[in-house]
Amino acid sequence: NIMETLRKLFANLTNAVVHGGNVVDDDGPKNAVVFDPTHTIETEIKNIKISQKIDYLQKQQPSSSSSPKNNDNEKCKNRYINWQDYYQSPKNLPDDVIDYDRTQLKNINSEPIYAFEIFEYLREKEQSTRCQKYMQHQIEISPKMRAMLVDWMVKVQQNFEFTHEVFYHAIKIIDHFLMNKTIKRNRLQLLGIVSIYIAAKCDKGIYNTIIKDFIFICNNAYTCDDIIKMEIEILQVLEFNLNYPLSYSFLDRYAHCSSQTLETLTLSRYILESSLMDYSFVDELDSKMAAASLLLAIRMKHLQWNKTLDFYTGYNEEDLIExxxxxxxxxxxNTEQESIRIKYSKSVFFAVANIKPLDDI
Structure with a gap:
């Protein structure tokens, strides 16, 4: 019974979240190996969705015979059907553009059946979750202070080995919170650290740290109670709406669909991540920021924008040039905040920060 299975998995998830996925003893925090029910739930839901889509598509096919016996035989044949056979290409896919998701049918982790629709949905959702400029309402903080916070959070992300999605998500939480509520200067760092804490929890329910670790990296400026209260405040202000389309996800999608090299993708990520520190980009659409970052990287690598990128990004060069x-x-x-530049100057990131920007795009 699927619902019973999900009920048990949710109970396990609740238990894992309550205990924070960690064990604490007298010597301090130690990461514990915990069951990851979220991943299991995602797998179950994915299988359910695939089964539902197969059932729907089977109903659309004309029956070869109205005979009950033949129908029973047909059901037996379809019992172990290959779900890859039910992939449908995008309706408006041009003849000269590669059907990327069809090439990924053996890679279920890329969600090939749903990927195109997922990003169409995200393009719609980013309109309703678009951040607006907010500094005119803030009394004690400034764009420079925000840049300093983001610069510090880059180091937090690296030290705790959080994913880039966690980092981008945390910045979204900060901006949406500040768009809706003013904050005092001495609580800005608290907002930053709790935002990355929330984002880490949202990242498949996995987070490799506990509150004591955050208190330590903040030099004991805040207490455990401060962090818990701020977490509650953020969730209340945002009304628990934490699902924001992220420019990082759009960029990965665009780069893979157009078969960019890892070095070009990394250069795009450097450009995109640098924009997170600049308040002037806060109200730009995430899909457009991702596409513009990729366009700049392509030109810096002396490559060409093409029809495949037109189709999968939804933008042409004229849309992105400014x-x-x-x-x-x-x-x-040159800025005082150098964390991102230093990070992408390392060989593991192909030292893309050392690539000379264009004289004129």
Whole structure:
């Protein structure tokens, strides 16, 4: 029984979240190996969705015979059907554009059946969750202070080995909170650390740290009670709406669909991540920021934008040229906040920060 299975899995998930996925003893926090029910739930839901889609598509097919006996035989044949056979290409896919998701049918982790629809949905959702400029309402903080916070959070993300999705998600939480509520200067760092804590919890329910670790990296400026209260405040202000489309996800999708090299993708990520520190980009659409970052990287690598990118991004070069120019000027500018530049100067990131920006895009 699927519902009974999910009920048991949810009970396990609740238990894991309550205990924070960690064990604490007198010597301090130690990461414990815990059951990851979230991943199991995702797998169950994925299987349910695939089964439902197969059932739907089977109903659309004309029956070869109305004979009950033949129908029973047909059901037996379809019992172990290959779900890959039911993939449908995007309706408006041009003839000269590769059907990327069809090439990924053996890679279920890329969600090939649903990927195109998922990103169409995210393009719609980013309109309703679009962040607006908010500094005009903030009394004690400034764009420079926000940049300093983001710069510090880059180091937190690296030290705790959080995924880039966690980092981008945390910035979204911060901006949406500040869009809805003013904050005092001495609580800005608290907002940052709790936002990354929430984002880490949302990342498949996995987070490798506990509150004591955050208190330590904040030099004991805040207490456990401060962090818990801020977490509650953030969730209340945002009305528990934490599912934001992320530019990082769009960028990965665009780069893979257009078969970019890992070095070009990494250069795009450097450009995109640099924009997170600049308040002037806070109200731009995530899909457009991702596409503009990729366009700039492509030009810096002396490559060409093409029809495949037109189709999968939904933008052409004319749509992106102004934004790409702003990004080019951004990475040419020396700033006091160097964490992102230093990070992407390392060989593991192909030292893409050392690639010279364009003189004129």
């Amino acid at each position: 934004l790409a120019g702003r990004l080019n000027r951004l990475i040419k500018t």
